[in-house]
Every structure is written in C-alpha cells, then in structure tokens.
Amino acid sequence: MSPRPGFVLEVDRSTPPTLFWHGEGFRFEQLPAGSRVVYPPESLDGLADPDAAIRHALEHPVGDSAPLSALLRPGMRLTIAFDDVSLPLPPMRRPDMRQRVVEAVLDAAAAAGVDDVVLIAALALHRRMTDDELRQALGDRVFDAFAPHGLLLQHDAEDPDALVHLGLTDKGEDVEINRRAAESDLLVYVNINLSAMDGGHKSVATGLASYRSLKHHHNVRTLQHSRSLMDRHHSEMHSSNWRMGRLIKNAGVKIFQIESTLNLDMFPSQFGFLQKREWEWSLADRAGFHSTRLALDHTPPRLARQIFQSMLSPYAPTSVQAGEVEAVHDLTLENLHRQQLVAVEGQTDILTMGLPYLCPYNVNSIMNPLLVACLGLGYFFNLYRGRPLVREGGVCIISHPTPWAFNPVHHPSYIDFFEQVLADTTDMFEIEQRYEQKFATDPWYIHLYRTSYAYHGVHPLYMWYWCAHALDYLGGVIIVGGDRAAVRRMGFKPASTLADALEMAEDVVGRGPSITHLHAPPLLVADVS
C-alpha cells in the first residue's frame, strides 16, 4: 500500500485522545469536539539503492554545472563542506547520508588524482562537533583518513585568518565566509535537507559565514519578515542568503551543491506508535506507548534525556540531487514537499503543539527554555506555507516541561542571557540594541566557542530572534506543564493542564474558539489556504 498523504482530522466524541509530545515524555490529551488535528503524511519509501542514486546525481548534475568528475583534476584544491550536528534530527543511523555522499565525492576525487582535499563542518556559530559526532556523520573510513592529518576541520567564525570578505550585496550586506572554502578551486557542499529551510544558498552563506555576515539576516527585522522560514520565496532571511549566495558565485567561488532529502521514518520500531495515528494503534503500539509512558514517569529526567538522546533514526533518503545551487534546491524543495506538505483549509484561533526532547541546538544536550521557545515559535510555528496555521492575534499553546536547566558546556551564554537579559526585558529590538554586541564580542564566549563545545555568545539572542515572527503575530503564548518560573521569565503564561490553557486562551481569542493541533513530529509543512 502506498504511503497515505497527511490530512486534517476533525475531532469528534469518538476520537481517541491525541498524543502530545512533552519533552522526554508524552501527554495524552482529549481535544474538544470540533478541534482539528493536522497529521503528517506517512513516510515515503526510501531510495532502493542510495549509493547508485548518489553516483548518478554526481554525474548527471542539474542546472549550469558539469558532472563532478569533469570538475576534478590533479593539483586542484578541493574543499568538501557538510552540515553539522544540527541535522538530521534525531541523528541518523549509520550510514549517515553525509557519509554516503562524502565517500562518493572522495571516490571521484581519488579517481581524478586530487591530493589537496579538506573537509569542513559548516558550523556557522554552532558548537563544534565531537569526534564521536563526526564519526557518526562521516563514518570511520572518512574520519580516520582525514582527521589525524588535520584535514577534517570545523568552521571557525572567529578566526580572522580563516575568513575572507568577498564584498557587499546590493543591500549592503557583508559577505564573509571561510577562506579555505572560498579560495578552493571547487567547493562541494553536502547537505541533508530535513526541512525546506535548509539548503540552497543558505548552506554556504550561513554555514560557512562569520558573525559579521550572519548578523545581516539573523536579526529581529529580517526574522519578523520571514513568513515563513519554510517558504523561501516569502522569507527575508532566505532572500538575504540568496543575495549573498549570488555574490559568492559572482566572486568566483565555484560551488557544487549536493542536497538529499529524507523520508519521515524518524523513530525506531520500538517507538512505532509515534509514526501512527492514534486510532490505528495496534496492541503492540498501545503496549509500547503505555509501557514507555509508565517507565518515563519513574525515570529520572537525566536518564530519560540520555535514553532519548541515544535514539538514532532509521531515516531513508528519498532523493539526491547535485549541481548548481539554485537548480538543485528547487528540486530538493519539490521532493521535500512531496513528503511533508499537508493541505489545510483556513486558520485557527488556537494552535496547540507538543514539543519533543530535541531541537537542532541540543543534540546530546539539554532542551533549555530558550530552545523550547525557539522550537515552538521559531520552527513549529513556521511549519507553514501561505498563511500561518493560527490567525493573527491567536494563541499558541505549547506542551513541554521547559525545565530551568542549561548545559554549561554547550550553552554558557544562554545561562547569562536567560538569567540577566530576559530578567530585564523580553523586547527583541531592545535586546538587539542593548545586548547583542556585548554577547557577540565577549572574549570568554568566543574562547569557549573556538576551543570548547560552546555555541557562540550571540546564539541565545538568535534563538530569541527566531521567535520574532510568532511573537509579533500572536496574541499570547501558553506553555502547558512547564516550569512556571522559566515560562514567566520569557513572558509566556504557564498552565497546568491543556484544559486550563484553553480556558486561558479564551480570554484572548474569545469564547468558542477554533482549535488546531499540529501533530508533529514527524515533520510536516501545512499548506494553509
């Protein structure tokens, strides 16, 4: 049976309770009759032979590009950049798609006699990857061949010697990217496109850029006008990246882009119930869900976090395309939409969502309150094309424990931002004006970013800016089951139960509101008419 598309369920009295993610746990909520639930499509079948598909893509590029083998020659400088630990989520079971693609590129380079090859993790301002994470992403063969010789690098956005300024866009945006990448004869970028936000010119213009460059699109005004981040044609952030990408191309940087899309097979078989619709749960699914929930109720949070963070996804690739950046990305979007798009008619007064334990910035780490806000209001709110799922002035209800807890190694500047800045103000423009420079240039944060495994000092502000569109648009945000102090610190309202939250939301949107639940993950993009 072919996979079924996503759809919108209208809840009635016989609809079973709906599964809500709740961090490292779940809630089972009975939504009021008349509510809608947006379900993702079923997972598409993966490519039968991914390696053959990769080789075919490399030799049959799209857009204005020669086949990879024709671009390789002895004596050239080849740089292979790849997406960092923030993709895919959860991390993919070996072999990761990056490993497959990088190995194929290296096979071609070896056949062409290319000696000068460097691999770079495109971190932007993210934390550095650990050796284990690099092995997970690239495989042992690649890691052992490059890392011991210093040829497996991680982009350092604070190393002035490793950056080159390529110029200003017509909007006056600085374009400063990794020098090795810019000065190579060929830059191969290996993407994993989990969502429509990833890939295209954003890969190089963001992944290999410096703060000086990133601040032109990672700011409050741009993000307020990115509607949505999943719709590049209506996203200011993507427009800025596209301007920068074209400048990079015009500056003579030769890029061979390789993008791959994954299906929605996100969770291992023991969590199969997460991929199914509640009324179709088998006995095994029900036993799996309830035993998991019972076990988690009696598991210390730290252990529960470790269990969830060790989960590897059985993703399978659904497409691979290579060649010229824009042509490749157009194809990627087509393939992503084939898997993720769900048609939704009309907006809602109240949007509910259950957030999982993981976002792009807490792999092997803690989902701190800022990341909860970023995942809910920055990512899930933006999972739309056309119009937001919720109407302007509506309310977003998020389910997540939102613990007042931070990983001091990964998120040192988050702690200061949360403890000091948000205690002072939650106004984004004010924060941007008063605090951004301080956090971005703090030498201690920069030191930790460059030498430890810390996100850049300015990163927590970006997480807050990521909510700009949602907070500008919504009438209120309520977090169910969260740490009350942490929730209030961010200017949101805490609620103990979903029923309480719905009551509270009625104060904003009026009596008898329409309710829509976003049943994700697995990921979907609502095409709202």
Place this chain on the structure above:
Amino acid sequence: MSVRLPRVVDEVVSRPTWPGTLPRPIEPRNIGVDYDTAWTRKPWARAVRRVVVDNVTRPFVAVVATPEVFGREHLDPLEGPVIFAANHSSHLDTSIVVACLPERFRRRTVVAAAADYFFDRPWKAALWSLALGTIPMERTKVSRKSADLAASLLDERWNLVIFPEGGRTRDGWGQEFRGGAAYLAKRCDVPVVPVHLRGVRPAFPRGSSTLRRSKVEVRFGDPLRPGQKMASGKEEDARHFAGRIEGAVALLADEAESDWWSARRRAAAGATPPFRGPDASAWRRAWALPASARRTRSVRSKSSAKPW
C-alpha cells in the same frame, strides 16, 4: 460482580475508538478461509506442534481411543505428498488420523478443517492451526482460495488429511464424498489413501459434550491414483474419482465389520454394503447401524440442558 481492569491495562487491551469523522476502511479479514496459516509451517511452529502431537495428542488418543491400525503397509511404498481421505463422524477423527500416521508423514501433514467452524475466531484458528496443522477449507461454497492453498501445499510436498464428506455424520452413516480431495489429487497428481475410522462415534459423537473411551480401528486402504479410464474411454473426472474414493472407504468399512476376504468378494460382486446406509426412513437407518457406529448414550441438547 464485575471486575474493572486497571486503567492502563484497559487502555492497552481496548482498541482505540475510531473517529466518527473518518470513514472506517474495510480491514482485510484474517479469519475463516482468509486466515493466514503460513506462520504455522515455520520451523518454530512445527517444533511446537511436534511437541504437542507427541506429548499431548498421541497420549490423549491412546487413552481415549486406543486405536488399532490396519493396512499401514499400504503406505510403505509412498513417498509423499499424499492425500488421506477419511470418513468423518467425530471431532476426534483429526487427532486420531494424525496420531496414527507414520512419523515421516505426520511431521509434514496439514489437515483440511472447516473454515466456518475451526477458523471462526482468531484464537480458535491460531490454536488448531498450531496444534494440528489445520488449514481452512470452505465447505459451504466453492472457494478457489481454499483449493489454491491446499494445492500449493501439496506442491510443496506437504501431505493432506481431508474429510471428503464435508462434515461429521449426523446419523452415523456415511455421506456423499465431495469432489475436493479428488480435484486436488488430479490437479497435483498425487495419490489418495482411503482411510476408514471405526468406533469413533461412540467416543465423542456430534452434539456431545462428554468423552467416552472407545475402541477405535483405523484402516488405511490401497492408494488410489487419479486418471483412470472410464468406460467411454475418457479419463475420469474429479466427480468420478470422488466416487472411487468413497467406494474404497466403503470397502474398508465393510472389511471392518466383517473380514478382508469377505469384503473383497462382496466388492468384486458389487455387493459392498452401501456406505451411506439404506435408502429408508430415519428409524430404519438408525436400526441398521452397526454397533460400532451407534451412540452409546443420550446427549443433552443445549435447549434441554437447563430447563429452568
């Protein structure tokens, strides 16, 4: 007094309700003739069945029926697959036939069982198909699915036990043999071994809920091969072959009531007693039943069991 399950157990055991706003898809049936028995022929299931047959079924049959087996030598030259076609008077028939088969046949035998009776509930289907290797056979209508399954198993060198009467006897006399066994034999070109069971009905007749010990005799006859030429010169059809199988079982029945030589002579003279009993009124048919086929005590009907 009703017992309430703990909520979490109830949530696991109970199937979720179906949203009223969604059309309910027609679920593929896995019951009756559609029940998939493939799992019962996997190595682990065969190992379980072997344990069950050797340690439960055969001792049980030995105690209840103490079967005496005749004509096993007819099976010696056969390599399989083989169709064993037996008369049917009791639910014990299946266990007795399986228990009395030589081991080389018993380990690789399936039993055609009524889809509407043995496969009408998932638990019954699972229980009988695991314990005795039953496969569902449609008996109320012609079913290509049943025939295809049986034929494919014969092709895979499984032996088949089948009761061509299509159900247990109601009055102790045999019933007309249907064409299923003959059709399968012709289709797969396999021999049919006629089997006669004597004395099973007194042990556990139709409608009974209690078991009685009985002395049972099991007779295997000469294997029959399809394709005999008819008087018209044409090759016999399944219907004709079914008649031959019925005749062979009738011969074994006669042999059971008399002796081999007398039965043979009557067969040669065309005077074998009718397998289906005399064409007479019900009481006369009952009167004419041999002692080995009579019910030995009255059985309470369901309606009269508890008159209060």
